[in-house]
Amino acid sequence: MQLGLFPLPIFLLPNGITTLRIFEPRYVRLVKESMADNRGFVLAMREGDAICAYGTLVHIIDFEMLPDGLLGITIQGTSRVQLSDITQQNEDGLWVGEITSLPDWPTSEEQSxxxxxxxxxxxxxxxxxxxxxxxxxxxxxxxxxxxxxxxxxxxxxxxxxxxxxxxxxxxxxxxxxxxxxxxxxxxx
Missing domain, CATH: 1.20.58 (Methane Monooxygenase Hydroxylase; Chain G, domain 1)
Structure with missing residues (x-):
């Protein structure tokens, strides 16, 4: 499955929650598409100009208009993914890639x-x-x-x-x- 990628220096794992401010047109489009089909998008990391091989599939769990007029979204990590066939679309520079979901870490009976x-x-x-x-x-x-x-x-x-x-x-x-x-x- 091909999904949009949001390269950020944020590290989020399954069940992790964070908020983002959306202002670039390509990421406004990413959010619209994610909300329209509820497939989510991938929070990815960059190493120089390249997108790293692993990321986290996230879903939008809340959104709001911020006082400065920008869109604020709250995302939650749902699964770790491996990325391949990463490309940048010509129209607006949005990164996309094929994702392969990785299994959740097995639940441990051990207490924290x-x-x-x-x-x-x-x-x-x-x-x-x-x-x-x-x-x-x-x-x-x-x-x-x-x-x-x-x-x-x-x-x-x-x-x-x-x-x-x-x-x-x-x-x-x-x-x-x-x-x-x-x-x-x-x-x-």
């Missing part, structure tokens, strides 16, 4: 434990990170917690691409646990 507790503390001290998750906050789910940590951490695109390509959350869990250990995160 320290990772969830530390994310909860981060959300308490930085409520702007938690604001969009009022309805979907799931600090007990290891998968959900690992995905939110990966979105927040300042990772290079190569690292983000590597995590998007993983078939399970084991590497993410190990990585985040190591970072928290190195930072001596103590929970109250």
């Amino acid at each position: 434990g320290v990772l969830g507790d530390a994310l909860g503390l981060l959300f308490e001290s930085h409520p702007e990170h938690a604001a969009q998750y009022r309805q979907t906050l799931n600090l007990e789910s290891l998968s959900w917690v690992c995905q939110r940590w990966l979105e927040i951490l300042p990772l290079a695109n190569q690292q983000r691409q590597w995590f998007l390509a993983q078939s399970d959350l084991d590497e993410a869990k190990s990585f985040i646990s190591l970072l928290l250990t190195q930072e001596n995160v103590e929970l109250e």
Whole structure:
């Protein structure tokens, strides 16, 4: 399936939520098409002039006219995707590509434990990170917690691409646990 691509330096994983301001004509068209057929679009990353091989399929869950007259949309990640046959359309420069959905990370029976507790503390001290998750906050789910940590951490695109390509959350869990250990995160 071919979908429109929105290249941004934002890292969003399944169940992640963020807001975007839409002002370029090509992205106004992308939003219109996405809302018309409800197929969504892909939040993609760039490396130089190239679009990276992995992205996240997102759907628009809310929209509004912003005080400055621009369109504001709220998007939610639905699945990780691999991209191929990426081209830029001549008419307005919108990027499009063929997508192959990747399976969700298997649900772990393991509780989030320290990772969830530390994310909860981060959300308490930085409520702007938690604001969009009022309805979907799931600090007990290891998968959900690992995905939110990966979105927040300042990772290079190569690292983000590597995590998007993983078939399970084991590497993410190990990585985040190591970072928290190195930072001596103590929970109250």
